[in-house]
Amino acid sequence: MSEEKIEREVAAEAIPEVADHFDGEFPIVVQGLKNSFGNQVVHEGLDLKVRRGEVLGVVGGSGTGKSVLMRSIIGLQVPEEGSIEVFGHEIIGANPEDGLGLRSRWGVLFQGGALFSTLTVGENVEVPLKQFYPELLPELMHEIARYKVVLSGLPEDTASKYPAELSGGMKKRAGLARALALDPELLFLDEPTAGLDPIGAARFDELTRELADTLDLTVFLITHDLDTLYAICDRVAVLADGKVIAVGTIPELLESDHPWIQEYFNGPRGRAAQAGIAGKTVDSHEQTGE
Amino acid sequence: MREWAAYSLEEKDGRTALVVTGPLLISTIGALDRELRAFEGEVDTVDLSQSGAIDTVGAWTLLRFAREKKAEVTGAGKQAQRLLKAVEEAESSADIEPRRARLRLRVPETVGRYVIAFGHESRNMIGFAGHIIVSWLGMMRHPSRIRMKAVVRQFELVGVSALGIIGLMSFLIGIVIAQQGAAQLEQFGAEIYTINLTGRLSLRELGVLMTAIMVAGRSGSSFAAQIGTMKLTEEVDAMRTIGVSPMEALVIPRVAAAVLMMPLLGFYSAVLSIIGGAFIAMLTLDIPFVTFLRRIQEVVPLFDVWVGLIKAPVFGLIIALTGCYQGMQVKGDSEQVGLRTTMAVVQAIFLVIVLDAFFAVFFTEVGWG
Numbered sequence: 269m270s271e272e273k274i275e276r277e278v279a280a281e282a283i284p285e286v287a288d289h290f291d292g293e294f295p296i297v298v299q300g301l302k303n304s305f306g307n308q309v310v311h312e313g314l315d316l317k318v319r320r321g322e323v324l325g326v327v328g329g330s331g332t333g334k335s336v337l338m339r340s341i342i343g344l345q346v347p348e349e350g351s352i353e354v355f356g357h358e359i360i361g362a363n364p365e366d367g368l369g370l371r372s373r374w375g376v377l378f379q380g381g382a383l384f385s386t387l388t389v390g391e392n393v394e395v396p397l398k399q400f401y402p403e404l405l406p407e408l409m410h411e412i413a414r415y416k417v418v419l420s421g422l423p424e425d426t427a428s429k430y431p432a433e434l435s436g437g438m439k440k441r442a443g444l445a446r447a448l449a450l451d452p453e454l455l456f457l458d459e460p461t462a463g464l465d466p467i468g469a470a471r472f473d474e475l476t477r478e479l480a481d482t483l484d485l486t487v488f489l490i491t492h493d494l495d496t497l498y499a500i501c502d503r504v505a506v507l508a509d510g511k512v513i514a515v516g517t518i519p520e521l522l523e524s525d526h527p528w529i530q531e532y533f534n535g536p537r538g539r540a541a542q543a544g545i546a547g548k549t550v551d552s553h554e555q556t557g558e
Numbered sequence: 559m560r561e562w563a564a565y566s567l568e569e570k571d572g573r574t575a576l577v578v579t580g581p582l583l584i585s586t587i588g589a590l591d592r593e594l595r596a597f598e599g600e601v602d603t604v605d606l607s608q609s610g611a612i613d614t615v616g617a618w619t620l621l622r623f624a625r626e627k628k629a630e631v632t633g634a635g636k637q638a639q640r641l642l643k644a645v646e647e648a649e650s651s652a653d654i655e656p657r658r659a660r661l662r663l664r665v666p667e668t669v670g671r672y673v674i675a676f677g678h679e680s681r682n683m684i685g686f687a688g689h690i691i692v693s694w695l696g697m698m699r700h701p702s703r704i705r706m707k708a709v710v711r712q713f714e715l716v717g718v719s720a721l722g723i724i725g726l727m728s729f730l731i732g733i734v735i736a737q738q739g740a741a742q743l744e745q746f747g748a749e750i751y752t753i754n755l756t757g758r759l760s761l762r763e764l765g766v767l768m769t770a771i772m773v774a775g776r777s778g779s780s781f782a783a784q785i786g787t788m789k790l791t792e793e794v795d796a797m798r799t800i801g802v803s804p805m806e807a808l809v810i811p812r813v814a815a816a817v818l819m820m821p822l823l824g825f826y827s828a829v830l831s832i833i834g835g836a837f838i839a840m841l842t843l844d845i846p847f848v849t850f851l852r853r854i855q856e857v858v859p860l861f862d863v864w865v866g867l868i869k870a871p872v873f874g875l876i877i878a879l880t881g882c883y884q885g886m887q888v889k890g891d892s893e894q895v896g897l898r899t900t901m902a903v904v905q906a907i908f909l910v911i912v913l914d915a916f917f918a919v920f921f922t923e924v925g926w927g
């Protein structure tokens with residue numbers, strides 16, 4: 269028994285201390301962020317708060333720095349000014365050792381999936397497990413990898429396949445499985461439906477919503493896809509002119525008179541997406557009416 | 559200190575309950591999972607009512623245990639119930655590792671695969687050479703189709719920009735041959751033959767061979783990488799769609815550049831290697847520079863120059879052929895570009911050395927020894 273205790277203590281020391289479940293209202297708070305590359309200023313005085321448990325869609329024209337914002341929050345890009353707090357911890361200028369604990373509490377799905385090409389999908393999911401929780405038994409890791417693969421909507425036998433054998437949509441799901449490996453509280457998705465066919469995109473949207481509800485996730489979702497915004501986002505943040513010019517539900521945003529927002533939501537594609545959702549709600553009302 | 563998940567056993571009404579305490583999270587479950595896997599007694603219920611936060615890993619651990627003991631899970635909160643259900647639905651028994659045959663099957667299989675691939679590659683390469691010849695003949699009939707700009711650009715890349723490195727390399731090799739040769743020939747007082755050695759070796763063998771190896775490394779690799787990348791980005795397909803033949807636009811200019819530049823570079827290399835030899839002979843053997851060069855004219859037969867000049871374009875063809883062929887074979891992902899580039903260089907150098915051996919035997923037989 270005493271040996272076991274020692275083992276536990278050793279294990280506990282080996283892993284960076286992880287703060288308890290975050291109970292505050294805003295897991296991500298960005299204030300006065302400034303990013304620039306050479307002379308080109310991407311962000312200036314950007315403020316954003318993400319609420320716990322919401323799916324926040326981040327939209328903006330090309331080059332407005334949506335991905336740069338995400339990279340700043342997850343620490344891949346060091347901003348020039350401003351503060352970014354994740355789970356109440358300052359990210360900028362933080363000691364990398366402290367950052368490790370935080371890193372285990374978020375999952376990131378990169379645009380192309382970014383799977384490690386020399387590992388199978390299952391092994392890809394095990395990488396973060398081995399990195400952060402080496403004390404887990406190999407059997408448990410295998411089991412976790414298996415159910416995460418299925419949870420992400422992939423067929424069982426995908427676990428032993430290499431990324432090169434997967435289609436674009438499956439790669440995204442495999443990337444999602446890896447992002448969910450550590451049961452994160454926070455999930456970052458960078459254009460998850462880009463490059464998927466409409467059916468695949470709709471399924472991916474459903475999956476995201478379902479997982480967000482089941483696993484109690486806060487989702488930071490960068491997208492161009494209007495259907496995604498209407499289908500699964502609780503709130504939408506609009507990036508333009510280096511700032512977040514508006515945050516709110518879609519009806520709230522529609523009241524804004526900013527030209528970009530008007531053009532975005534009231535352009536032909538915006539109207540089509542709106543009509544699609546309206547049609548769906550009418551259908552479901554009719555069904556419940558019967 | 560982190561709080562770990564733990565358990566205790568309670569007996570109630572003849573039923574054994576396993577009561578779980580602490581947070582059931584991926585960060586705290588490791589030790590509990592170990593203990594539960596080693597647990598051997600009987601359990602009727604798993605009680606979650608005293609546990610803390612739960613995630614899917616915690617849910618999975620307890621679900622697995624409860625199922626193994628055929629126990630019932632009680633006291634689960636809303637979140638726990640949701641996760642238990644999600645995890646149960648997502649359960650699978652699939653493999654994680656790639657499927658692999660046994661070693662004694664895998665080794666012969668791999669060998670066989672290589673043999674077949676070698677046969678295919680050889681055939682395709684000969685086919686590719688034929689394709690080049692056909693395109694070339696077509697272009698000869700319609701000289702307006704020759705892309706002079708591309709050809710001249712390749713001349714520059716293959717020839718002119720290689721002058722520096724090939725010159726330096728040849729100069730140093732000339733120094734090494736002369737110096738090492740002199741050290742050996744001195745033993746029987748024949749150091750004057752250092753001139754014969756340097757002159758004949760440079761013009762006949764080393765100049766062309768070293769140049770071929772350098773060009774294979776510099777240009778053969780870049781042919782493969784360039785064309786391979788263009789295949790990946792679908793540029794080659796785009797060319798075909800527009801009606802431009804990739805053979806004429808990409809391959810022929812490179813082949814022409816390699817074939818025409820190799821003799822020039824080879825000769826240049828031989829000259830610099832002789833200068834290197836003359837330089838070291840002047841320093842260590844007290845043979846004046848001009849005497850060395852004059853003596854070269856007397857002791858090196860003219861056919862030595864021809865041997866070098868005849869081999870050079872053939873080597874150039876081999877280098878361009880393997881480079882372009884491997885580039886055109888790229889399919890799929892960027893890993894292939896690296897793989898094919900390596901193969902292009904290795905094959906080119908290997909074939910050049912094999913052919914050089916044939917040439918050596920051939921020229922000696924015809925009396926150009």
